[in-house]
Amino acid sequence: MRAALFLAAACLACAAPAAAQPVLLISIDGLRPGDVLQAEQRGLKIPNLRKFVTGGVYATGVTGVLPTVTYPSHATLLTGASPARHGVVNNTTFDPRQVNHGGWYWYATDIRLPTLWSAAALAGKPVGNVHWPVSVAAQGITWNLPQIWRSGHADDAKLLTALATTGLVAELERAAGEAYAPGIDESIEGDETRGRFAVKLIELHKPEFVTAYFTALDHEQHAEGPGSPSAHAVLERIDAIVGKLVAAQLAAHPDSAIAIASDHGFEPIARETNFFRAFVDHGLITLDAKGAVSNWDAMPWPSGGSVAVVLARPADAVLSGRVEKLLQQLKADSANGIAAIAGTADIARMGGNPEAAFYVNMAPDAAAAGSFNPTAPLTGTPKYKGTHGYFPNVANLQATFLLTGKGVPEGRSLGPIDMRAIAPTLAALLKIELAGAEVPPLEFIPTAK
Numbered sequence: 433m434r435a436a437l438f439l440a441a442a443c444l445a446c447a448a449p450a451a452a453q454p455v456l457l458i459s460i461d462g463l464r465p466g467d468v469l470q471a472e473q474r475g476l477k478i479p480n481l482r483k484f485v486t487g488g489v490y491a492t493g494v495t496g497v498l499p500t501v502t503y504p505s506h507a508t509l510l511t512g513a514s515p516a517r518h519g520v521v522n523n524t525t526f527d528p529r530q531v532n533h534g535g536w537y538w539y540a541t542d543i544r545l546p547t548l549w550s551a552a553a554l555a556g557k558p559v560g561n562v563h564w565p566v567s568v569a570a571q572g573i574t575w576n577l578p579q580i581w582r583s584g585h586a587d588d589a590k591l592l593t594a595l596a597t598t599g600l601v602a603e604l605e606r607a608a609g610e611a612y613a614p615g616i617d618e619s620i621e622g623d624e625t626r627g628r629f630a631v632k633l634i635e636l637h638k639p640e641f642v643t644a645y646f647t648a649l650d651h652e653q654h655a656e657g658p659g660s661p662s663a664h665a666v667l668e669r670i671d672a673i674v675g676k677l678v679a680a681q682l683a684a685h686p687d688s689a690i691a692i693a694s695d696h697g698f699e700p701i702a703r704e705t706n707f708f709r710a711f712v713d714h715g716l717i718t719l720d721a722k723g724a725v726s727n728w729d730a731m732p733w734p735s736g737g738s739v740a741v742v743l744a745r746p747a748d749a750v751l752s753g754r755v756e757k758l759l760q761q762l763k764a765d766s767a768n769g770i771a772a773i774a775g776t777a778d779i780a781r782m783g784g785n786p787e788a789a790f791y792v793n794m795a796p797d798a799a800a801a802g803s804f805n806p807t808a809p810l811t812g813t814p815k816y817k818g819t820h821g822y823f824p825n826v827a828n829l830q831a832t833f834l835l836t837g838k839g840v841p842e843g844r845s846l847g848p849i850d851m852r853a854i855a856p857t858l859a860a861l862l863k864i865e866l867a868g869a870e871v872p873p874l875e876f877i878p879t880a881k
Contacts, residue, residue, distance in 0.1 A: 450839055452863035454640045454685035457548075458677060459509065459564065460670055461502055462650035462820070463694035463832045464658065465493050467667060474659070477668055480675035481834070484692055488836025489876050491849040496696050498784035498791065499735035499821045500829045502650070503537045505695030505851065506565040510547040510643075512855035512869025514783025519544040520566055521785035526742060528731040530724065530804050538580045540570035545868035548855055549573050552641040555864045560639035562630040563615075563647075568595050575600055575637050577629065579645065581615035588614050600633075607632040618651035620666045627673035631680040638684040641862060644677060646670055657817035658698035658828075689837030689861045693854055696820040697829045699737060699796050704814040705768050706801040707732035707739055707792075714758050719806060730755045733788070734800040736821025737829075740788035752789055759790060767811055769798025772823070782824065783870075793823045837861075841876055849874060 467474060468481050469490065484490060497508050497515055499522065507520040515521045520537045527535065540547075543566060552559050553572030560575045561567055567578040576597045581588050592615060593601045601612055608629055613622035623646040630644040649670055652663045674692070681688050711717045711730060718727040729751055733740040741759070745751055756773075763770040774782070774791040784791055794800060799819045801808070822829050833846075833854055850871055857873040859866035 451687075453838060453861045454681075454688045455858050455862050456634075456642045456644070456677065456681040456688055456690045457509070457858060458674060458690070458692050459506065459643070459645040460649055460667075460674075460692065460694050460832070461645070461647045462653050462658075462696065462698055463667070463692075464697045464828075465491065465830055465832045467659075467664075468832060468834065474664070476664055478671040480671045480678065481692065484690075484834035484836050485843070487842050488834060488840050489844045489846050489874075490835070491833040491846045493827075493830030493848045494694070494833050494851050494854075495848065496824045496829060496831050496851045498779070498782040498824055499738045499740075500696040500824050500826075500831075501735050501821045502695050503565045505831070506645070507537075507543050508851050509693055509695070509854055510549065510564075510566075511543065511545045512852045512859075512866060512871065513545050514852065514870060516780065516783045516786050517545060517868070517870070521787070522733060522735050522740070524733075526731075526733055526787070528725060528728050528742070528744075533582070537566050538578070539568045540566055540578075542566065543570075546866060547572065548641065548858060548862070548864075548866065549643070551859060551864045551866050552862055555862070557640040557862065557864070558637065560630075560633050560637060560642040562633060562642075562644045563626050564643040564645045567643075573597070574639065575633055577601070577604075577612070577626075577633075579615055584614065584616045588616065603636070604629045604632050607636060618647045620648040620652075620669050623648040623670060624673060627676060631676055634677070634680040634684050640685070642681070646673065653698045653818045654816045655818075657700045660817075687838045689835065689840060689858075691854070691858060692832065692834040694832040696831050698818045698820055699822065699826070699828050700817060701799045701814055701819050702797050703769055703811060704799045704801045705762075705770070705794070705811055706805065706808050707734065708801070708804055708806045709808060709810050710758065710762060712806040713810075714754075716755065716758070717806065723807065730789075732800070733785075734802045734821075736799055736802065736819040737794045737826075738821050738823060739792040739794075739800045740785045741790040741792065742787050743789045746789060755790060759792060769795040769811075771795045774823075791823075796822075796826070796828070844876060846874060846876065 504515040550572035613625040716730040720726040772793040856869040
């Protein structure tokens with residue numbers, strides 16, 4: 433009888449759910465999975481990131497969302513849902529009259545679903561954030577340094593201070609002994625400054641859930657191309673930031689789970705197409721004498737490797753036919769670099785922008801011009817050497833996911849995963865409810881550590 437009772441108790445103990453874990457989520461914009469998983473072959477010295485592979489679980493690739501750009505992806509990393517449902521459908525907001533001066537989806541009020549931030553706060557867990565996209569005025573963040581910029585003028589610092597948690601910028605600047613990095617600064621030096629501020633936030637406040645975002649790798653891959661020597665040098669410096677963040681997190685919470693995620697991969701590019709020019713030439717956009725938009729029937733909404741097309745009158749079948757005819761004509765000329773054209777059914781299947789009547793996917797070496805310049809030539813040479821934003825089923829657009837910590841298996845591949853599975857997985861570790869996630873958490877068998 434005693435033996436039977438002992439075995440029953442042991443089985444109950446085995447079945448008991450693990451305790452909630454503090455979580456640190458680090459995003460490295462544009463981190464390609466191969467740069468971590470094949471670091472030695474690529475000549476990369478990234479010992480801190482490699483520790484996640486040998487000491488935790490890792491995805492061989494993460495299939496992202498439509499479009500594969502930063503802001504929609506980061507909203508997905510927080511909600512576990514596609515852009516069609518969480519509401520952040522591009523980096524920049526729709527601006528057919530070009531009056532928003534390049535405004536982005538900075539404001540968390542645009543996220544229509546609960547986030548890991550709000551769910552953690554609802555469960556009574558203090559939350560910290562450094563520079564995560566779509567974080568201005570986010571519900572649930574106790575200590576928030578949101579990402580925002582406008583012009584690069586010194587007044588941007590005043591704007592950030594006003595939108596951050598009251599007193600937090602001044603507190604962390606005193607602790608770090610330096611000024612906080614401007615939001616428009618995408619350099620590795622800016623990332624290193626934000627890394628030091630994230631360390632100080634963790635040391636001073638010990639949040640139970642922390643998000644931190646680093647952008648310099650993406651910036652360098654745009655400028656010089658993915659896999660370039662300068663991009664590798666930037667990643668090696670970000671690796672050092674990761675090492676310091678991990679040390680600070682484990683000092684504050686030894687039982688933490690720590691995740692590394694990215695938003696997309698990268699394609700090298702050599703050409704671009706100016707869809708604004710095509711729409712003006714075909715009478716779908718009308719300009720006034722000063723070259724400003726006076727009227728529009730259909731408007732491109734570019735996102736690097738793809739373009740959403742929004743109709744002023746979505747129910748107008750004649751207008752829709754005109755636009756489809758133009759897009760097919762453009763696609764027929766290979767010089768325009770169009771790989772595919774998706775209609776509303778395919779857009780919905782991919783979880784993309786529900787306002788788009790059409791979505792154009794560019795060829796791997798081509799991009800859509802992002803700046804509104806309707807008098808520029810239809811085709812030309814881009815100022816960048818790399819981009820992303822293509823449809824999510826493109827191999828080179830795969831993102832990264834790594835996870836380590838107490839109870840996480842060591843050296844285990846998860847294979848390819850869906851980006852939407854990351855948020856519910858972290859919610860499970862935090863032991864919080866994340867309503868709205870579209871897929872279940874990742875399955876891996878915890879082990880004792």
